Amino acid sequence: MTDRYVVHLGLGAFARSHTAWYTRHTGWRMIGFTGRGPGVARLLSRHGGAYHVLTRHPDHDAAERVEVLAGVHVGADLAAWLEACASPSTHVVTVTVTEKGYRLTPSGSLDLDDADVRADVELLRTAPFGAPARTAPGRLAQGLLARADRAPDAPVAVVGCDNLRGNGRLAERAVLGMLEAVPGRSEWVRGNVGFVSSMVDRITPAATPEDLAQVRALTGVDDPAAVVAEPFAEWVLDDAFPAQRPRWEVAGAVLTSQVAGHELRKLLVLNGAHTLLAHTGLLKDVRTVAGAIARPELLELLTAWWQAVRPLLPFPAPEVDAYERAVLERFRNARIEHRLTQIATDAAEKLRVRVLPLLNGNAVEQVVVEQLAAWIACWRAGVAPDDPLGPRLARAARGVPQEAAARMLALLDPALADDHDLRTRVGDRLRDF
Structure with missing residues (x-):
């Protein structure tokens, strides 16, 4: 890998209409990983990772081609995930896995009663790179452990992009909750990983066959990975990055210490x-x-x-x-x-x-x-x-x-x-x- 990269976990419609859409103007590239099945990865691969955002204004439609994804992988591709997270060219990991993906209790701690969480804790304790983790916190923990091993002098930011207050802090609790079972491994994360909270907003309804037909009519391209979005978009991020980051503000994002x-x-x-x-x-x-x-x-x-x-x-x-x-x-x-x-x-x-x-x-x-x-x-x-x-x-x-x-x-x-x-x-x- 060369240049500067953002690695993204959870490459659903919202991530494509928001996080990737903002990143497209910064000169950075993204490596995307699906959060669940392989369907999205297959669809995006048809056009080399490029896709369209169909913006539905009150009186007209506009279709924009987004070319920011340098690679698209299924979430279970452990080798690709570890390589992407460990590369010194990766400076930011962004996450959209929905509220339930963090596997938290109502009090905001990792749910150790969850069977998948327990399985991931055991995996990290005994063979951290032996198989893909089942949960998003487990996958993040695996990626950060790989970075600690291969690029220990390269700090990285994990940016929460889900509809959760303090999503960065919650991601931190979930990941550190996983790593508490791995003796001595949480110290590198505490000292070298910045967990950044952000507020995200853009209504992104599920694309219908009619939407995809409209993309085809406007662009001449049959794009099954196209997403639909409203004209409005907002992204407010905590300005607390431990290393380089894309200049998302060129696309309208706000960096502040007052995200809450x-x-x-x-x-x-x-x-x-x-x-x-x-x-x-x-x-x-x-x-x-x-x-x-x-x-x-x-x-x-x-x-x-x-x-x-x-x-x-x-x-x-x-x-x-x-x-x-x-x-x-x-x-x-x-x-x-x-x-x-x-x-x-x-x-x-x-x-x-x-x-x-x-x-x-x-x-x-x-x-x-x-x-x-x-x-x-x-x-x-x-x-x-x-x-x-x-x-x-x-x-x-x-x-x-x-x-x-x-x-x-x-x-x-x-x-x-x-x-x-x-x-x-x-x-x-x-x-x-």
């Missing part, structure tokens, strides 16, 4: 609203965010959510007003078919991250109860999308509202089932759906 406030604003105003609209909209047979916003009763719920969380935002009121207007404009872009079923996927994990931290006795709890009740009601009505906990959630949602609320809350966090006031309020609200 931007994370909180996005989490509450955008992501929290998405989760609320997904569950309440599915109960009313609404398919998209734009369709939900068009329903007065759902817009009223959204407004109530924003009013409740506003006091928690560390920004002046005019800035919050402007941000809410911008989000509404994005939600109303009907040419971005952001499906509610896509947003509601893995909802249990998203609720843990986006909603449960707000249960602190203030006025926000009223709309938190609304969120939790709508989520349970979706499972009771049989309109919830796929979820790793699906069978357990479906069973827990049965029965009288109070009992269903207690069982569902226990699946989010066992301590919630012991909160008599919360489960009573959620159960009472559940009766109204």
